[in-house]
Amino acid sequence: MNSGNHFVWEYQPNLSSDSRPLPIDASKHTTEEKLSFVPQILALEEVPAFLPDDIQPSERLPMSIGGIGIDQIRADFPILKRTVDGNPLIYFDNAATTQRPVQVINRISYYYLHENANVHRSGHTLARCSSSQFEAAREKVSAFIGAAPNEIVFTRGATESINLCAQAYVKQLLNPGDEIILTLLEHHSNIVPWQVIAEEKGAHLRVATVDQTGQIDMAEYAKLFNNRTRFASFTYVSNALGTVLPAQEMIAIAHQNGVSVLIDAAQAVSHIPINVYELDVDFLAFSGHKCLGPTGIGVLYGKSALMNAARPYQVGGSMIADVTFERTFFHKSPQKFEAGTPNIVGAVGLAAALNYLTDIGMDNIAAYEHKLIEYATDTLSTVPGLRFVGMPTRRVGALSFVLDSHSNDNVAEFLAGIGIGVRAGHHCAQPIMRHFGLEATVRPSFAFYNTFREVAKMGEALRYYSKPL
Numbered sequence: 507m508n509s510g511n512h513f514v515w516e517y518q519p520n521l522s523s524d525s526r527p528l529p530i531d532a533s534k535h536t537t538e539e540k541l542s543f544v545p546q547i548l549a550l551e552e553v554p555a556f557l558p559d560d561i562q563p564s565e566r567l568p569m570s571i572g573g574i575g576i577d578q579i580r581a582d583f584p585i586l587k588r589t590v591d592g593n594p595l596i597y598f599d600n601a602a603t604t605q606r607p608v609q610v611i612n613r614i615s616y617y618y619l620h621e622n623a624n625v626h627r628s629g630h631t632l633a634r635c636s637s638s639q640f641e642a643a644r645e646k647v648s649a650f651i652g653a654a655p656n657e658i659v660f661t662r663g664a665t666e667s668i669n670l671c672a673q674a675y676v677k678q679l680l681n682p683g684d685e686i687i688l689t690l691l692e693h694h695s696n697i698v699p700w701q702v703i704a705e706e707k708g709a710h711l712r713v714a715t716v717d718q719t720g721q722i723d724m725a726e727y728a729k730l731f732n733n734r735t736r737f738a739s740f741t742y743v744s745n746a747l748g749t750v751l752p753a754q755e756m757i758a759i760a761h762q763n764g765v766s767v768l769i770d771a772a773q774a775v776s777h778i779p780i781n782v783y784e785l786d787v788d789f790l791a792f793s794g795h796k797c798l799g800p801t802g803i804g805v806l807y808g809k810s811a812l813m814n815a816a817r818p819y820q821v822g823g824s825m826i827a828d829v830t831f832e833r834t835f836f837h838k839s840p841q842k843f844e845a846g847t848p849n850i851v852g853a854v855g856l857a858a859a860l861n862y863l864t865d866i867g868m869d870n871i872a873a874y875e876h877k878l879i880e881y882a883t884d885t886l887s888t889v890p891g892l893r894f895v896g897m898p899t900r901r902v903g904a905l906s907f908v909l910d911s912h913s914n915d916n917v918a919e920f921l922a923g924i925g926i927g928v929r930a931g932h933h934c935a936q937p938i939m940r941h942f943g944l945e946a947t948v949r950p951s952f953a954f955y956n957t958f959r960e961v962a963k964m965g966e967a968l969r970y971y972s973k974p975l
């Protein structure tokens with residue numbers, strides 16, 4: 507939440523344009539009293555998980571993904587069993603980070619218990635084992651996104667991957683007056699790295715706008731390209747609105763103009779299948795922790811020819827072929843970009859996470875989540891005073907809303923009080939917030955281990971909260 511380190515229950519008058527009485531009025535009730543209102547909301551098990559009986563069975567909401575029961579899947583995520591102040595945890599902050607299944611947690615322990623050693627150095631048993639697990643992880647990542655292993659660089663996360671691409675490849679292409687094309691939907695991590703190199707080189711950012719639904723205006727997008735354009739980057743899925751961008755079409759436009767493209771796939775990778783060759787994308791970045799893997803590990807995919815043309819981003823051990831005090835020869839990519847001891851266990855844990863997703867099937871996950879987010883949109887649209895921010899036709903992962911007469915922080919704190927974790931704030935995407943005349947929204951964000959019952963409970967809680975007492 508965007509409210510510092512303390513709970514913010516206070517009503518913020520500047521955010522309310524409406525004089526309706528607040529359902530929970532901070533000026534009249536203590537925190538304990540406010541929490542005592544909460545039991546009026548149905549317990550999770552009482553909330554109807556399914557549509558009413560008159561709905562055709564084929565339209566009923568699913569309880570399994572790819573033939574695996576949702577309860578069985580949830581049992582793999584130990585943290586989902588915990589309670590928050592006596593309420594079952596409902597975790598709707600998956601865009602910030604996902605939870606980890608026991609398969610990932612156990613894989614990390616196993617590595618430290620049985621395989622730990624540094625990589626690409628020594629020849630003893632543990633070192634060989636660790637190196638082969640690290641390289642097997644690279645193979646798993648490459649297979650997951652349809653790439654070749656030597657096109658995968660391990661980084662700390664999507665942010666570092668984007669910085670690497672900007673500093674190592676794009677910066678050397680720029681001259682004063684050149685342009686880089688972004689979109690209004692970008693996370694700050696896909697704005698600032700480009701801004702910094704543009705400033706350094708006297709280049710400029712051009713920004714594709716969106717319509718009121720939060721979708722890119724494609725006719726305008728094509729017009730942004732000209733003979734000064736040197737690079738384009740865009741998010742596959744907006745972390746603030748959930749918009750899925752028409753990646754293939756946008757990449758084709760860039761390529762027709764002779765420009766390479768990076769896709770920020772941080773919010774796409776755990777929700778929809780990705781194939782870099784089908785997309786024909788030049789670079790792609792994502793973080794392990796947003797797809798069930800550990801924190802501190804991420805991926806930069808880059809076409810071999812481009813990666814080999816890029817300059818090393820950081821230099822030191824492991825990335826060199828030969829060093830004298832007079833000169834150094836670097837390895838080819840990917841080693842050229844992995845200076846120092848890498849996050850070995852992070853890569854191994856990420857491979858376990860991607861194995862888990864592969865076993866369920868990304869198509870199955872996408873189909874289930876599609877229904878879940880449609881159900882969430884339908885459910886929340888019945889909440890009095892709730893206004894969606896952005897209504898894209900293709901959406902995954904997240905949705906954003908504001909509630910009349912209530913600050914975003916208060917809504918999130920109310921939900922937190924009954925065990926429902928959502929994010930309120932600008933979601934590190936201030937340009938798109940401000941495009942809609944806002945500084946912040948409430949953002950529930952979903953994963954395949956969330957249930958229709960949990961969504962129904964959030965809807966019911968918000969209906970309750972939005973009603974005057």
Ligand SMILES: Cc1ncc(COP(=O)(O)O)c(C=O)c1O
Pocket residue numbers: 601602662663664665666693695696741743744745770772773793934
């Ligand atoms: C779309 C998008 N890009 C990039 C990032 C940065 O990811 P990380 O903080 O894991 O580097 C995020 C994080 O929320 C994101 O949502």
